[in-house]
Amino acid sequence: MKIPSLLLRFPRCYFSRRTYSVNFGFASRADFLGAQSLESAHRCHTKWICSSNCLRRELCQQAAPEQQAEGLSDREQRLVDRLYHGLIQRHRASLAEAITLIESTHSGKKKVAQVLLQKVLSYHREQEKLNQGKPLAFRVGLSGPPGAGKSTFIECFGKMLTERNHKVSVLAVDPSSSTSGGSLLGDKTRMTELSRDMNAYIRPSPTSGTLGGVTRTTNEAILLCEGGGYDIVLVETVGVGQSEFAVADMVDMFILLLPPAGGDELQGIKRGIIEMADLVAINKADGDLVVPARRIQAEYISAMKLLHKRSKVWRPKVMRISAKTGEGISDVWDKMSEFRDLMLTSGELLAKRRKQQKVWMWNLIQENMLEHFRSHLAVKDKIPLLEEKVLRGVLSPGLAADLLLKAFKDGL
Numbered sequence: 001m002k003i004p005s006l007l008l009r010f011p012r013c014y015f016s017r018r019t020y021s022v023n024f025g026f027a028s029r030a031d032f033l034g035a036q037s038l039e040s041a042h043r044c045h046t047k048w049i050c051s052s053n054c055l056r057r058e059l060c061q062q063a064a065p066e067q068q069a070e071g072l073s074d075r076e077q078r079l080v081d082r083l084y085h086g087l088i089q090r091h092r093a094s095l096a097e098a099i100t101l102i103e104s105t106h107s108g109k110k111k112v113a114q115v116l117l118q119k120v121l122s123y124h125r126e127q128e129k130l131n132q133g134k135p136l137a138f139r140v141g142l143s144g145p146p147g148a149g150k151s152t153f154i155e156c157f158g159k160m161l162t163e164r165n166h167k168v169s170v171l172a173v174d175p176s177s178s179t180s181g182g183s184l185l186g187d188k189t190r191m192t193e194l195s196r197d198m199n200a201y202i203r204p205s206p207t208s209g210t211l212g213g214v215t216r217t218t219n220e221a222i223l224l225c226e227g228g229g230y231d232i233v234l235v236e237t238v239g240v241g242q243s244e245f246a247v248a249d250m251v252d253m254f255i256l257l258l259p260p261a262g263g264d265e266l267q268g269i270k271r272g273i274i275e276m277a278d279l280v281a282i283n284k285a286d287g288d289l290v291v292p293a294r295r296i297q298a299e300y301i302s303a304m305k306l307l308h309k310r311s312k313v314w315r316p317k318v319m320r321i322s323a324k325t326g327e328g329i330s331d332v333w334d335k336m337s338e339f340r341d342l343m344l345t346s347g348e349l350l351a352k353r354r355k356q357q358k359v360w361m362w363n364l365i366q367e368n369m370l371e372h373f374r375s376h377l378a379v380k381d382k383i384p385l386l387e388e389k390v391l392r393g394v395l396s397p398g399l400a401a402d403l404l405l406k407a408f409k410d411g412l
């Protein structure tokens, strides 16, 4: 859309505020006049068109990726085909490359990733049909405070599963690593034996991005792992922060791993997380720690009786285990299998997965909208000033939010 020369010559006349905002992308006539030169006016305007188009394009990509296949270049299409075939032939290198692709923030790569995902999803649906509609993989979330023994547990549990002919993938979600610059959870030195096992695949979460971004990539990585033939997908997260809530919303079963420590030592663990747990495993129940582990187990059993019942067929269990000696690990798997069977036969598992799809969609919308809001010309420059006023206490957060929202709406 070209800005009419009349507007450039007579910016104060002829045009209503609505014309400036709706048609030309400026919050107001004053904003247009604020654009210092003709060139910058054009630049602002082009940027506005680009950002609107980007959002539109991104939403379209997510809504109907199959249509995007038409928009791919030959090279991109060849990449999709190569990764897709590698994935379904269970090549680990293709899975790794595909996950790197979905983690990319580059818009071109994002487009390719969505087409690949759509292909994997179709393949998945076919496979599930052949499996009488039952899910092919069991998605398990594992959370616990630092030092609870998560990696020791995964190493021991994962090895037990691969020995029983399962294929296990471990996705480590650690949004806090965006500040430290490295993903602690995904560090393979934490699970040395399992990372060498050909039937296991360990993958750190992206080391940058928002929680929303991590949610998207983890959800998509789960689908890719399933497409790659992994029948158990373990999503590990550190139990302090918000990531465990996001993870609980993308798995079939959520397990909380706790050390044999009570009250004060577990301050970092939020009550809400305990409510999400389908199984609580008190780890380190060995040697001198057996007695405290028993006590903590009893405490959790009584505390969990008071929690709101989330399933008609399952009551959360509290077990004692030792990831170091391996004691109780196969019992954990038995309980997990029992959970899965009950949830499947009752229909609760499929209902949960469907609900999760909706949550995922809204998470994506929220993330995209927020990004669009923050970068919108009508609010971008106002944000620092209003934030500063809120920090100084001269403006209430509610009023600041209202002002920004109004500027955004006017600028649409």
Ligand SMILES: Nc1nc2c(ncn2[C@@H]2O[C@H](COP(=O)(O)OP(=O)(O)OP(=O)(O)O)[C@@H](O)[C@H]2O)c(=O)[nH]1
Pocket: 144, 145, 146, 147, 148, 149, 150, 151, 152, 153, 190, 238, 283, 284, 285, 286, 289, 321, 322, 323, 324, 325
């Ligand atoms: N006695 C005993 N020690 C254990 C057990 N499991 C883990 N540990 C020890 O607890 C410490 C922490 O174990 P990790 O597996 O690294 O714990 P984590 O939860 O992965 O910790 P982060 O990597 O900090 O998140 C290590 O020194 C382990 O050897 C267990 O079952 N018994």
